[in-house]
Amino acid sequence: MSKITYAIVILILLAIVAPLMVPVLMSFSDTPFVTFPPQGFTLRWYHKVLTHPEVQASLWVSVRLAAVSAVAALVLGVPCALGLVRYKVPGRGLVLGLVLSPLIVPLLVTGLSLLQFFSQIGSRWTFIHLAIGHTVICIPYVVRNVSNSLILANPDIEAAARVMGASRWTTFRRVTLSQIRPGIAAGAIFAFIISFDDFPISMWLADARQFPLPLFLEVAILRFFDPSIAALSTLMIIFALLIITIMEAALGIRLRRFTG
Amino acid sequence: MTTSSGKRAALSGALLMLPTTVFLVVFFVLPNLYLIAFSLFARMESEGLVYGFSFENYRRAFGVELYVSVLLRTVWMGFAAALISIFFAYPLAIAIARGGFFGRIVTLVVVVPLLVNVVIRSYAWSQVLSRNGALNWMLTNILAVENPPQLLYTEWAVLTASVHVFLPFMVLPLSAAIGNISPDVLDAARIAGAGRIRSLMRVIVPLSIPGLAVGLSLVFSLTSAAYVTPQILGGNFSPLIGTLIYQQVMALNDWPFGAALASLLIIMVLAINLVFLKGAERVSARWTSGI
Numbered sequence: 001m002s003k004i005t006y007a008i009v010i011l012i013l014l015a016i017v018a019p020l021m022v023p024v025l026m027s028f029s030d031t032p033f034v035t036f037p038p039q040g041f042t043l044r045w046y047h048k049v050l051t052h053p054e055v056q057a058s059l060w061v062s063v064r065l066a067a068v069s070a071v072a073a074l075v076l077g078v079p080c081a082l083g084l085v086r087y088k089v090p091g092r093g094l095v096l097g098l099v100l101s102p103l104i105v106p107l108l109v110t111g112l113s114l115l116q117f118f119s120q121i122g123s124r125w126t127f128i129h130l131a132i133g134h135t136v137i138c139i140p141y142v143v144r145n146v147s148n149s150l151i152l153a154n155p156d157i158e159a160a161a162r163v164m165g166a167s168r169w170t171t172f173r174r175v176t177l178s179q180i181r182p183g184i185a186a187g188a189i190f191a192f193i194i195s196f197d198d199f200p201i202s203m204w205l206a207d208a209r210q211f212p213l214p215l216f217l218e219v220a221i222l223r224f225f226d227p228s229i230a231a232l233s234t235l236m237i238i239f240a241l242l243i244i245t246i247m248e249a250a251l252g253i254r255l256r257r258f259t260g
Numbered sequence: 261m262t263t264s265s266g267k268r269a270a271l272s273g274a275l276l277m278l279p280t281t282v283f284l285v286v287f288f289v290l291p292n293l294y295l296i297a298f299s300l301f302a303r304m305e306s307e308g309l310v311y312g313f314s315f316e317n318y319r320r321a322f323g324v325e326l327y328v329s330v331l332l333r334t335v336w337m338g339f340a341a342a343l344i345s346i347f348f349a350y351p352l353a354i355a356i357a358r359g360g361f362f363g364r365i366v367t368l369v370v371v372v373p374l375l376v377n378v379v380i381r382s383y384a385w386s387q388v389l390s391r392n393g394a395l396n397w398m399l400t401n402i403l404a405v406e407n408p409p410q411l412l413y414t415e416w417a418v419l420t421a422s423v424h425v426f427l428p429f430m431v432l433p434l435s436a437a438i439g440n441i442s443p444d445v446l447d448a449a450r451i452a453g454a455g456r457i458r459s460l461m462r463v464i465v466p467l468s469i470p471g472l473a474v475g476l477s478l479v480f481s482l483t484s485a486a487y488v489t490p491q492i493l494g495g496n497f498s499p500l501i502g503t504l505i506y507q508q509v510m511a512l513n514d515w516p517f518g519a520a521l522a523s524l525l526i527i528m529v530l531a532i533n534l535v536f537l538k539g540a541e542r543v544s545a546r547w548t549s550g551i
Contacts, residue, residue, distance in 0.1 A: 080280035087273025106485030109522045113291035217379040240375035
């Protein structure tokens with residue numbers, strides 16, 4: 001790659017990172033309003049957001065929701081991936097299309113349709129609505145990751161186990177499962193992140209008690225004029241960096257698969 | 261990959277797929293179909309909700325100038341974001357496809373922002389573009405521009421932020437497509453005397469068209485269906501269809517009209533996806549003549 005190309009790429013990378021650095025810088029400003037460049041230095045905004053009860057409540061809702069949705073997506077998605085990859089069922093092309101379709105319909109629309117659906121049947125369990133909505137959009141990621149893993153898994157080992165007399169369930173538990181563990185882990189992580197960061201589904205289904213963090217962030221932008229939001233933004237950027245580090249270190253996941 | 265065939269196997273396979281299928285049909289397919297049906301079989305009149313088949317909601321969507329302008333703005337914004345992102349994406353995609361240490365760094369910088377919440381990313385841009393934000397500070401203090409205009413709450417703000425937020429969705433498919441180009445092809449071009457620009461235009465771009473199509477589809481779909489970014493960057497001065505749907509349903513309680521707008525959004529996204537993907541097939545076949 002020529003020097004010019006290198007330079008262009010680096011410029012673009014800087015353009016990607018620069019806007020994200022603005023809230024980081026502003027978060028340390030010792031002024032009761034957001035300003036650029038920051039004036040003074042203080043950590044009190046970090047203290048404020050970390051101890052704010054509404055922040056903590058929203059964070060807890062998001063964490064619980066993401067955990068439930070990821071588990072549900074796994075429980076539904078892993079068997080589905082097995083059925084799709086390992087068995088010749090007539091119509092499995094249709095099922096695959098169905099499983100991937102939540103990726104194609106705009107999330108905004110899916111959320112609205114679910115809100116209408118739940119209010120028509122008169123259901124009032126908001127947390128369950130949110131969990132269902134998030135699970136719907138997480139299933140495609142789980143199925144895709146587990147399927148990829150299954151396709152790469154060595155079928156001869158499974159065949160060997162069956163030949164030696166292992167039952168289908170034992171074979172799955174002791175042979176297949178350990179081979180598709182990376183796919184399951186990747187699917188679980190993506191599902192957790194998708195649910196935790198979700199806005200277009202939550203915006204329709206949430207209520208005052210179940211108010212996930214992204215929704216709180218949007219409201220907070222209008223409410224807090226001080227650098228608290230900048231501090232919260234910085235914390236979430238650091239959180240994102242941590243996740244990537246953990247993912248790379250523990251799983252060596254190919255990040256390209258994320259949108260692939 | 262062993263696939264078991266035979267009746268018993270088919271039954272096992274079907275049972276494994278059943279829970280997910282039922283779940284998605286009940287909680288995804290049916291609600292969306294119901295939404296579309298609702299837009300055709302209900303409407304809001306002055307006396308309240310009226311039932312009965314009618315295209316009234318769609319007539320309103322295309323008849324009232326305000327709504328038409330929102331629809332047009334959404335489409336133009338989607339196209340603009342998709343096309344602009346091409347120019348930023350190609351250098352990055354080429355760097356990633358080349359691999360090595362630098363390629364991994366580029367991948368990291370492209371992917372990490374995806375893990376940062378879209379609300380935060382949009383907020384960051386609002387702080388860059390506001391009246392006493394970073395951009396204006398740079399313009400007045402470093403470039404000595406007097407009285408710079410406020411870019412926040414304009415279409416350009418929404419466009420810039422959308423390109424920034426959705427760029428990874430163009431870079432990643434493109435890098436996968438470019439990575440599939442055999443290095444022999446590039447060597448052949450170089451031996452035949454092609455300079456860097458030539459080999460870019462005549463070799464890399466045509467062979468990366470499948471990835472380009474996916475990227476264009478993704479960026480268009482995500483930009484046009486977005487709510488957070490246009491809301492924070494454009495406010496009520498530059499509404500896109502997402503903002504309008506939310507307004508109609510939550511503020512004005514006009515569910516049938518909101519449902520109609522949502523159905524239009526689905527159709528818009530599906531249609532444009534088809535255009536990009538089919539178009540890419542055609543162009544790709546013509547340029548690579550079946551290779």
